[in-house]
Amino acid sequence: MKNYKPYTKYLYGSLLPVIILAVWQLIGELHLLPPQLLPTPLKIGESFISLLFSGVLLSNIGISISRALIGFLIGGGLGVFFGLLVGFYKKTEWTLDPMLQMIRTVPHLAIMPLFILWFGFGEFSKVLLIGMGAFFPIYLNTFLGIRSVDSKLIEVSRVLEFSKFKQVTRLILPAAMPNLLLGIRLSLGTAWLSLIVAELMGANAGVGYMISDARQFAQTEVVFVGIVIFASVGKLTDSLVRKLEIYLLRWSDNYKG
DSSP states (O other): OOOOOTTHHHHHHHHHHHHHHHHHHHHHHTTSSOTTTSOOHHHHHHHHHHHHHHTHHHHHHHHHHHHHHHHHHHHHHHHHHHHHHHHHOHHHHHHHHHHHHHHHTSOHHHHHHHHHHHHTTSHHHHHHHHHHHHHHHHHHHHHHHHHTSOHHHHHHHHHTTOOHHHHIIIIIHHHHHHHHHHHHHHHHHHHHHHHHHHHHHSOSSSHHHHHHHHHHTTOHHHHHHHHHHHHHHHHHHHHHHHHHHHHHTTTOOOOOO
């Protein structure tokens, strides 16, 4: 097995973005596209610094992160609860899962007008939409993780006379943990995407609102700043969960590529 230095993966990871930014800047310098359509990375950077020092950027980021976090905690928490409930009890699966699967297929853009009619343009409708987006990835993966536990291991635990509590805490939940952590990663990503929908359709603050407002005034560089913020925060949260996943699953011996 090759032993790569710690910084090697970061070097490879930064290679493609650097090439894209260089080509992008070159296109702008050669005026191959008008700046109103595609501002250069340097122009976007200047806009980012201007928004940062004016305080507009940080206030909007804070509002967006708080919305996404509250929605994720509500939706993710309910997703784990119902995933465990449906995973452990067949009758609950027969009762709840068909309806949940049907709701899962409804697009956010289709249900957002209904949320606005019911709950208005306030924070509750936005958090509810984010929570709905965060619910299903973690629900499905929790359910799948429990049902993927090898039945032979369950039989062995019965032979060893494990109590139900010990069977759940020592066998089923640890075996389901990879799926559960994957569900958290997907749930965070979906919560962040749901936030964009919520803020673009009706908000007076947040990164999505900043993008929508900039679009109306043809401030393309500000739109790109918002996109970069969404991408960066999304990547950061995913990386944090990935680190947690590596730590909690350090006992596993999987193929690393």
